[in-house]
Amino acid sequence: MKLSSTSKAVFVALLAMGLSACGNVSRNVAKDGSTAQELVWPKPDDVTPMHRGGTFPDIAVLRQMHAGLNKRQISQLIGWPHFEEGVWGVREWNYVFNFRDGDSDHVTVCQYKILFDENKLARSFYWKPEECARYMNPPPPPLPVPAAKAEKQETTLSTDALFAFDRYSLEDITDGGRTQLDALAAHLLGEKDRIAHINVVGYTDRLGSDAYNQVLSQRRAETVAKYLAAKGVPEELIGAEGRGKAEPVMQCADQARSKLIACLAPNRRVVVRVDTHDM
Known part of the structure; x- marks a missing residue:
């Protein structure tokens, strides 16, 4: 059938309307796409038949939206717009998205709008209602699993009470020293399931050579460790080390030897440090 000139004119006009900026429901979209003189939202019921009721977007993909994407890239991420947006000169795309929060059966319906600049690159994004923008926020990171709470216990034993003078072997432990070590062992056995490590550290005073004091402090620490075992x-929980005259707890001025030995007594010690953790 041959169309009259009048029919042709009407057809062209209708086609132009369908392919032009009829999708720009907002008024006077800025050239740079940053805003519009008035944002206008299409009615949700006016979506195309295939988008009736809106869609449930992949939120992780939706969060990849950003300024600078072109229309083809956007369509690959979230699909084509849900309304008859037209083809030529269209500076706005609109969507209807549905969201569920967690395992809830409640569905939140949101409208999503994209404004493009004159080069058809996405520049600004809007939600209706505005609180729907929260779905673009990544979920908070999971709370760290609290590590077992570590605790430290420390027991200081005087070597003057533990050992005979200038001695270090098991046979040299005094009766009073055995009483102290028995009580300590009983306490450690009661805490055995919570113990991560036991470090037995021996110390001497500053009298004598460094080499001698190092050996003496090491041997006394090892002896206490063996006694506890x-x-x-x-035994696998216990370590032993000697630190000689290091880390003195008492500083004494030079004086008569007997008085100096008595003054330095707190430095002659074995320290048992216990690391425990909560069950």
Whole structure:
């Protein structure tokens, strides 16, 4: 059938309307796409038939939206617009998205609008209602699993009470020293399931050579460790080290030897440090 000139004119006009800026429901979109004189939202019921009721977007993909994307890239991420947007001169795309919060059956319906600049690059994004923008926020990172709370216990034993003078072997432990070590072993056995490590550290005073003091402090620490192990404290949990005259707890001025030895007594010690953790 041959169209009259009048029919042709009407057809062209209708086609132009369908392909032009009929999708720009907002008024006077800025050239740079940053805003519009008035944002106008299409009615949700006016979506195309295939988008009736809106869609449930992949939120992780939706969060990849950003300024500078072109229309093809956007369509690959979230699909084509849900309304009859037209083809030529269209500076606005509109969507209807549905969201569920967690395992809730409640569905929140949101409208999403994209404004483009004159080069058809996305520049600004809007939500209706505005609180729907929260879906663009990434979820908070999971709370860190609290590590077992570590605790430290420390027991200081005087070597003057533990050992005979200038001695270090098991046979040299005094009766009073055995009483102290028995009580300590009983305490450690009661805490055995919570113990991560036991460090036995020996110290001397500053009298004598560095080499001698180092050896003496090491041997006394090892002897205390062996005694505790013999009482049932797990040997694999126990370490021993000597630190000689390091880390003195008492500073004494030079004086008569007997008085100096008495003054330096607190430095002659064995310290048992216990690292424990919560069950």
